Amino acid sequence: MKLLEYQSKELLRRYGVPLPRSGGLVRAAGHLGKALKELGRGPWVLKSQVFSGGRGAAGGIRLVRTAQEAACAAGELLGKRLVTAQNAPEGETVRALWVEGALEISRELYVSVSIHRGLGRPVFTFCAEGGVEIERLARESPEKIRTAVLEEGEFRPHQLRGWTDGLELPSGAGERFQEIVGSLIRIFMEQDASTLEINPLIWTAQGEWVALDAKVILDDNALYRHPEYLKLAQKSEEYSKAERKALEAGISYVSMDGEIGCMVNGAGLAMATLDMIHLAGGRAANFLDVGGGADAQQVRRGFELLLSDRKVRAVLVNIFGGILRCDVVARGLLDAFRKLRLGVPLVMRLEGTRVEEGRKLLGASGLSVIGAETLADAAQRAVAAARKV
Amino acid sequence: MSILVHADSRVVIQGITGSAGSFHAQGCLEYGTKVVAGVTPGKGGSEILGVPVFDSVRQAVKGRHAEVSLIFVPAPHAADAIVEAAEADVKLIVCITEGIPVLDMVGVKRRLAQLPGPVVLIGPNCPGVITPGACKVGIMPGYIHRAGKVGIISRSGTLTYEAVWQLTRLGLGQSTVVGIGGDPILGTGFQEILGRMLEDPGTEAVVLIGEIGGSAEEAAAQFYRERGNSKPVFAFVAGRTAPPGKRMGHAGAIVEGGTGTAESKREAFRKAGICVIDSPAEIGQTVFESLSPTRKQDALT
Structure with a gap:
């Protein structure tokens, strides 16, 4: 689960990481005055609260010097769709602004804690050039990026010895930097984060470290250990309405822009099914992994989700039963169609655990289903059916 | 020939009395896998599908010479189940469980690396291992x-x-x-x-x-x-x-x-x-x- 900047900073604040002064969260332009008053004299920074990166380059962060300028910028940002390099082309609606006092930057660093898959360990990543697009830097000058593997999930200050030497910082800054790194690693471990990124961490002209931005992603698998975030996840704006519905039902669902609605079990097979539809000359309307341990109710809810998408002109169900049994899928399907009208052709490919029982149930139901033997066959039939409608 | 599992592999199933555990234990047995024991803490001494259930993996290894473990334990307890199997000298651990927190797996990897003998962990969040016609350890x-x-x-x-x-x-x-x-x-x-x-x-x-x-x-x-x-x-x-x-x-x-x-x-x-x-x-x-x-x-x- 991704946290918005202000939520990430709230977490950082609890661990004593220094942050810019804030006037709070503004959801309507009318509340801006109060936030500015709270901060006192400008200049101020208005920051769009969206999940994708690249906000600054997309014009989602504004430096303003007067109350009038601030009101004008807030009017332009709030309620608008912000299209960044990372969320193009559809963009993301700006529902709130985080208001902070502007700071004078003397040095900018990049720091993050994340999981290194290959090593199976958390790593601390550092770059003396912060504020830049770190992905590009990693490609173009990987030598500028330094990492420390956190062997025991703990930070040992000696691992960073010398890293800040070239920055010509006054005495004491290095020690304070290590304290901040220690806090970030503690947050990562205690809160079950999968990514914690501060880009940039700045050294101000006044001689202080400040986390100017913050991006935290929490491990979805560990949310049960953090009930406060579990609640937040259920209303998170990271997901569309349909995606949130899917989340509640324990289904992974990603909306796409094609015309063939898909329901598949397993992420790998679901991706391969999308690839196959593409090869057959069609486009998928969604990615829907109904999950390995799905029950009839989940299958039914998956179907409701699929059919609520107006773009869908044919439905392709591709189930290779393992944990999920074909008879369970068939029952869920029949359940769904007791209430829903199937207005589009349905292509169905069932294979695996209890396939005979599943096929029998469907056959006996009288439901109009286009059967398919293989993956290629299923994709071709779905593409053909969508064209006919 | 094959790798990892063969016709004589002796398998213990952790979480055998749960719904997924018992359903797939049956599938493995029907395939001909030598499922020699099950483990569910608190249910030691009972029997399911003709397989004796033990309270711990160590007891299953001692009593039934299990050498391969298949894990269906729910995610919050799965990391502990993996470490339990490894510490009981199981040589191959296959963990089916989905949704284990990433940092739990960091701990598991560290613990496994500290153990004296070689232990192979397959998974988690996997379908398992099968040597067709000989042994199925999975779903x-x-x-x-x-x-x-x-x-x-x-x-x-x-x-x-x-x-x-x-x-x-x-x-x-x-x-x-x-x-x-x-x-x-x-x-x-x-x-x-x-x-x-x-x-x-x-x-x-x-x-x-x-x-x-x-x-x-x-x-x-x-x-x-x-x-x-x-x-x-x-x-x-x-x-x-x-x-x-x-x-x-x-x-x-x-x-x-x-x-x-x-x-x-x-x-x-x-x-x-x-x-x-x-x-x-x-x-x-x-x-x-x-x-x-x-x-x-x-x-x-």
């Missing part, structure tokens, strides 16, 4: 497999079944099929299993099934290239048309050098001399057509 439908000489290694569950089924329908059997799992941190990666299959005299060809994210495929490709060897390897990478940004890692992928896209993986495979398959519907056919007549005959018999 895959048994009937789609056929004993033979093609090894399969995959990050996916159901996509593996798809590949297996395509091979079986063409008469190409499998030596061993290993689902390594879909989580960010895995017990065993592509390249370790690939290494074993290249060593295995019973494996004539290998199919790798990867997907977008991480860099395990690139590492396996490099391993294959550096090793220099004679067995043909085929690869399919799922997710070429997946919407970008929805599943990709962020800082993790940066550290590992910006890899993770389907194209980067396919390119790495091609450079290593691995045959890259474009369509998920043509995995079986491609392997079938590419095998030389002698290998084909070997693989079919």
